[in-house]
Amino acid sequence: MVNHFDRQLNLAFGARAHPIRCGILARLFEGEASIAELARPLRVSAPAISKHMRILEEAGRLSRKTEGREHRCRLEPKRMKDAEGWIEQHRTFWNERLDEYLKAFQ
Amino acid sequence: MVNHFDRQLNLAFGARAHPIRCGILARLFEGEASIAELARPLRVSAPAISKHMRILEEAGRLSRKTEGREHRCRLEPKRMKDAEGWIEQHRTFWNERLDEYLKAFQ
DNA sequence: AAAATGATTAACCATTTAGTTATCTATAAA
């Protein structure tokens, strides 16, 4: 049986949990952006964005390509799809267990 | 348009993100437990469990009934179902946006 | 070649988080 509370899920949840990281994801749905372009509307410094970017990249939600001195950040659709599929599996698992639970206790 | 990164989702994610809280949820899938019974296998003090319980209760994932001096903790199936439904909505949203994104960029 | 720009890294600081032990309250057992 899979461990349903493993690091990968925690990472995905943790990555999304911070408002600045949510802001980054939301912004990138509109299209690519550089670090500076992400920083400006979120009212934080570039180093702050840089750190959040690393977390989101490690969680497999973002990627970047370096164009000269600019880093163009974008959503990583394939890996995002994977993550969402992953969550979907867990959702199913939870619902099944909840059904059991409901039968047993109510 | 709904704000898809709102407090409720962050709370649900945050609540699940900590290993001890994951451990509590996993344990309660096996059935009810007291604070002490939760604490023992997780190798932390009762006050530590007490704090995590509060977070999980506020996130609507657990409830307890007081039986004498014991607190019987259990999953809160209805509210869990709500939370999962909530996540399901978001999953759908994300997939739709991802499809748009894929069409636009690939 | 020098200056300016985009981003990372380093060093630092404040806040939050998560744990502990000690104390207190309520219930159960002696």
Next chain:
DNA sequence: TTTATAGATAACTAAATGGTTAATCATTTT
């Protein structure tokens, strides 16, 4: 009724988080 037990709360500490500014590196512009 005294003692023991379950749990909450308080006070404290250590570690993690998230931010800043300053320094550095690479690229672009002048």
